[in-house]
Amino acid sequence: MRARKCRAVRESSTISAHLCAIGQPVSSHRSSRFYVESPVFSRPGAHFRDRPLWRRANGAMLCAAVGATPVRTSNDKQHRCAVRPRGQRPRPEQPAIRARPFVRRQREPRMKQIFRIPRYLMVGASVMLLTTLVTGLAVLLLHVEPVTNFASQPLPTVLMALLVLGCGVAAGVAAAVVQRHREDIRGVVAAVEALEEGELDTWPPAPFDGDLGQLAQAFRRLQQRLKKLTVSRNYLDQVLASMQDALLLVGADGRIKRVNPAACELLEATESELLGRPVVELIAPAQRAQFGGERRPDPRGEAIMLSLRGREVPVAYTWSPIEATEPDLSGAIIAVRDITERKLADRRIRYLARIDALTKVPNRMQFQHLLQRAIARARRAHGHVALLYVDIDRFKDINDTFGHAAGDAALETLARRVTNLLPSGAFMGRLAGDEFGVVLFPREPVRPDNGELGRLVQRIRRAVGEVLLVQGHELYISVSIGIAGFPTDADNVLDLIRNADAALYEAKSAGGNRVEYYRPEMNAAQVERLILKSQLRRSYELDELLINYQPKVSVRSGRIAGAEALVRWDLSEHGLILPSEFIPLAEETNLILEIGEWVLNRVCADYAEWRRHGSQPGRISVNLSLKQLAQPNFSRRIGRILKRHGITPECLELELTETTLMADPERTIAVLRELHDMRLHLAIDDFGTGYSSLSALQKFPISTLKIDQSFVANAASDADDATMIATMVDMAHRMHMEVVAEGVESEEQLSLLRRLDCDYVQGLLFGEPMSARAYRDLIDAQRDGTDSYRALFG
Structure with missing residues (x-):
């Protein structure tokens, strides 16, 4: 297109045409032949520049600048040729000043350089000759006589010849001088024009003298200064282009004057599409007021920008004004950063702060907030609010048996099924691990006889109780529900939740x-219950717990074979509290670990005291809880306690319930084997009340089986219970275990157990x-033959 404008020809005629086919250079020290045969256009990588006078195709003359630059192609022999009218500036999209290396012309052969005569000498010689x-011709014509009388008067003729020669030389x-100065001036003009066009490394190699030399030196200093500024500007351009943040240079009129590539990418536009555009057009309409008019935007802030494709982009910006005396130089520079990812993360954080990630229902904090608003609305409207506190029964068994993935599936299913049943306005939230809250708005007060509320509760129970497929297994889950209402049971959020929780605890206890x-x-x-929890810890810290011993008597000999250590808590205002009441409290607060270790130390200390007194206490049994057995290095803890009191392992027997054994069978087997290897005796307590199987029971290194007192209580009068005891005794003996019957309170029971070989x-x-x-006095009396037990076995 540019070749067509310069040469006044059609664009199609310039394609595949030779340079000289476009036009002819008529005023240059290079002829047309140079542009045809010059090795510059045949040598790869060569550069070339010239400023000839060209004749257009229509006959008009054009003073132009010609430049050829190599273009990397497959054959590496093509050049990009530019013909530009002299004085015409570069295209707007190109920088006004650009550093380009000066390439000297091809050196001529040395001999040719030696015999080459400078142009100004040739001009001077020509002028002198002419x-x-x-x-001489003028003198000859005007003064013919002195020339014809040269022989008689030679002096005038010689003087006249010298005058003619002197005029010619002068x-x-x-x-020559004028021509030399003209060439120097043209060189300076060409160098200044090259400087104007951005060719900062181009300068005539010949030195200049006098005033012209001073002018040339001044231009050379200007050239060097511009070169340094260009290098700095190019470096600045590279820095701006490499920045990740978008930069927009805005003029005093609010229009964009310059952008970097990051801004183009952010706004999905090219540089030409952004230049000259008012920056306020790139702001979302709702926020344009703070960016338009005379009001200066905040130095830092957030905004919504609009890309040229219509996409909204949340950004954080920094607005830095540019103060200048000249209006054209004032304005502002805006640094913009895309914060889309941060906004999404903030939105996700706010969502997770209010919504449970697993069940997608409000979490406890958000649920309490919604409940507070519901109570406020009901108070204004004199309405009613029912809070259902829902808990999954035996949820821990699901986790332990099928894994946490199954537990999560059960929670998700419960939340989905209940949410689908809720009427308009009602809502559900997750309060704890397997505990949920449901808020309903019945028309009548919250009471057991509220039929509307009762029907909805039953629908929830039926929906939750439907089969649940987990890992190919069919599971049936049930829930316990505690219900409290506003305003009948509480008038605020905390009391309403606490009362519903109390009702739930009653349902779980039942x-x-x-x-x-x-x-x-x-x-x-x-x-x-809360008071007992706090008092239990205080009693433990004050050493107010007691250890009592219940003798274990041999059925065959009637002698005391040992005892079972039982923990007792004697609270002054309540009296004696049984282990079945306070041990669950200790397990809830993890105080059971400290109490369990205290019991072991106390039993070993008592045993050592009995030994020092000379008594033979037999084997003492101590109960273990599941949490004790789950402690790391539990067997080492037992070993340290025995060593501290100087007691051999054979003196103790550790009792575990069936539930404790089957909670984590693999780990339990490993721990029990370690204890068995220490020569400790192990017993199953309350056998028959759990859900262990005989095949699983064979894997444990158990030496004693204790029959629960629920079987012994009616064994003397109930043939079925007697048969059960006989079966358990026979099975234990076949597995090489000893059998202990608990809860013997009558001689009839003792007689039956003797017949059954207990x-x-x-x-x-x-x-x-x-x-x-x-207990020490009892075993001493037995040693002396004064005990009262022996008569029962006579």
């Missing part, structure tokens, strides 16, 4: 899969659990 001829010298409505006495039980018995028939001192 002037001499013209002057004219030649003057012409066996689960139940619905309980709150009653005021439930709070009293909850308060008492090994040991213990119970109230042989007295109440006693202190360590009373």
Whole structure:
């Protein structure tokens, strides 16, 4: 297109045409032949520049600048040729000043350089010759006589010849000087034009003298200064182009004057599309007021920008004004950063702060907030609010048996099924691991006889109870529900949740899969429970717990074979509290670990004291909880306690329930084998009340089986219980275990157990659990033959 404009030809005629086919250079020290045959256009990588006078195709003359630059192609022989009218500036999209290396012309052969005559000498010689001829001819014509009388008067003729020659020499010298200065001036003009066009490394190699030399040196200094500024500007351009943040240079009129590539990418536009555009057009309409008019935007802030494709982009910006005396130089520079990812992360954080990630229902904090608003609306409208506190029964068994993935699936299913049943306005939230809250708005007060509320609760229970497929297994889950209402049971959020929780605890205590409505006495039980928790820790810290021993008697000999250590808590205002009441409290607070270790130390200390007194206490049994067995290095803890008191492992027997054994069978087997290797005796307590199988029971290194007292209580009068005991005794003996029957309270029970070949018995028939001192006296009396048990076995 540019070749067509310069040469006044059609664009199609320039394609594949030779340079000279476009036009002919008519005023240049290079001829047309140079542009055809010059090795510059045949040597790869060569550069070339010239400024000839060209004749257009239409005959018009054009003073142009020609430049050829190599273009990297497959054959590496093509050049990009530019023909530009002299004085015409570069295209707007190109920088006004650009550093380009100066390439010297091809050096001529040295001999040719030696015999080459400078142009100004040739001009001077020509002028001298011409002037001499013209002057001589004029003198000859005007003064013919002195020339014809040369022989008689030679002096005038010689003087006249010298005058003619002197005029010619003077004219030649003057012409040479003038030509030299003209060439120097043209060189300076060409260098200045090159400087104007951005060719900062181009300068005539010949030195200049006099005033012209000073002018040339001044231009050279200007050239060097511009070169340094260009290098700095190019470096600045590279820095701006490499920045990740978008930069927009805005003029005083609010229009964009310059952008970097990051801005083009952010706004999905080219540089030409952004230049000259008002920056306010790139701001979302709702925020344009703070960027338009005379009001200056905040130095830092956030905004929504619009790309040229219509996409909204959240950004953080920094607005830095540019103060200048000249209006054209004032404005502002805006640094913009895309914060889309940060906004998405913030939105995700806000969502997770309010919504449970697993079940997609409000979490406890958001649920309490929604409940507070619901109570406020009900108070203004004199309405009612029902809070259902829902808990999955035996949820831990699902996790332990099928893994946490199954537990998560159960929670998700429950939340989805309940949410689908809720009427308009009602909502559900997750309060804890497997605990949920459901808020309903019944028309009648929240009471057990509220039919509307009761029907919805039953629908929830049926929906939750439907089969659940987990890992190819069909599971049936049930829930326990505690219900409290506003304003009948509480008038604020915390009391309403606490009362519903108390009702839920009542439902769980009754066996689960139940619905309980709150009653005021439930709070009293909850308060008492909390008080007992705090008092239990205080009693433990003050060493107010007691250890009593219940003798274990041999059925065959009637002698005391050992005892079971039982923990007792004697609270002054409550009296004696049984282990079945306070041990669950200790497990809830993890105080069971400290109490368990205290019991082991106390039993070993009592045993050592009995030994020092000369008594033979037999084997003492100590109960273990699941949390104790789950402690790391539990067997080492037992070993350290025995070593501290100087007791051999054979003196102790550790009792575990079936539930404890089957909670984590693989780990339990490993721990029990370590204890068995230490020569400790192991016993199953309350056998028959759990869910262990005989095949699983064979894997444990158990030496004693203890029959639960629920089988012994009616064995003397109930043939079925007697048969069960006989079966368990026979099975234990076949597995090489000893059998202990618990809860023996009558002689009839003792007689039956003797007939069934039971090994040991213990119970109230042989007295109440006693202190360590009373137990020592009992075994001493047996040694002296003064005990009262022997008569029962006569």
